[in-house]
Amino acid sequence: MPAAPSALPMIRGEALDFYLSRGYYRMQQNLFTCDFVPFDGRVYTAHWLRLNVAGVGWGAEQRRLLRRNAHLTTVIRPFRPNAGYEELYARYRQSISFDASPTVEEVLLGGEEHNAFNTQVMEVYEGPKLIAAGIFDYGARTLAGIVNFYDPAYRRHSLGKYLMLLKIEHARQLALDYYYPGYVLHDYPKFDYKLFPSLEAAEVYDSVRGRWLPFAWATVAAHSAELLAEWLPEELREKYSQ
Numbered sequence: 001m002p003a004a005p006s007a008l009p010m011i012r013g014e015a016l017d018f019y020l021s022r023g024y025y026r027m028q029q030n031l032f033t034c035d036f037v038p039f040d041g042r043v044y045t046a047h048w049l050r051l052n053v054a055g056v057g058w059g060a061e062q063r064r065l066l067r068r069n070a071h072l073t074t075v076i077r078p079f080r081p082n083a084g085y086e087e088l089y090a091r092y093r094q095s096i097s098f099d100a101s102p103t104v105e106e107v108l109l110g111g112e113e114h115n116a117f118n119t120q121v122m123e124v125y126e127g128p129k130l131i132a133a134g135i136f137d138y139g140a141r142t143l144a145g146i147v148n149f150y151d152p153a154y155r156r157h158s159l160g161k162y163l164m165l166l167k168i169e170h171a172r173q174l175a176l177d178y179y180y181p182g183y184v185l186h187d188y189p190k191f192d193y194k195l196f197p198s199l200e201a202a203e204v205y206d207s208v209r210g211r212w213l214p215f216a217w218a219t220v221a222a223h224s225a226e227l228l229a230e231w232l233p234e235e236l237r238e239k240y241s242q
Helices: 013-021 060-068 083-095 104-108 152-157 159-173 189-195 217-231 234-240
Strands: 025-027 030-032 036-039 042-052 073-078 119-126 129-138 142-150 178-185 202-206 211-214
Touching (some): 013 129, 013 142, 013 178, 025 142, 025 178, 036 178, 042 217, 060 159, 083 104, 083 129, 083 142, 083 152, 119 159, 129 152, 129 159, 142 152, 159 178, 159 189, 178 189
Parallel strands (some): 142 178
Antiparallel strands (some): 025 030, 036 042, 042 202, 073 119, 119 129, 129 142
């Protein structure tokens, strides 16, 4: 279900906060939501996440990652497309095992010249070398993480997870309320890394009743079963719920 704001000069921060709170998310220059995602011939249920920034506390694994990368330098600036990001993204894309848009420009702009969102980029450097970039949008009281990419030679630094921690810390410094990382899928663990920063601070959206609940896998399973029963045709339920 899309909400298409591309005719507007800018999405106001309060408007982005509202749509994020209703389970919408950015796709290029649009806002969309979904309850189902197809992968490998099967339909999975999607469950939108947010983290209560004030409730995030780093555990041992998160503190260890922050210490490991403490020598790296971070710069935040307004996002502007450039060849450096595209070259880094191309190397990152060659190293991953899942489908991804061919370019950063395609991820964010989709051929449009004007960016309707307040988009920033968090650059991570080792010395003078750009090794990772994390792109995010500001709302008025929220921060939405859009995409992270990094030099595959630095895989042991877990830079995707590291950028999530940095974005949350940035949101905390700005006294924002929520960080939105996207969705997880029921019974499809490839997206579970979005819970890495803090399971205790995570909330999951109940799209049937329009409310946020404390995250638990049992809650996700119950929501998934309800979505399948309500929206999937009866002749497909058994096939796609296995």
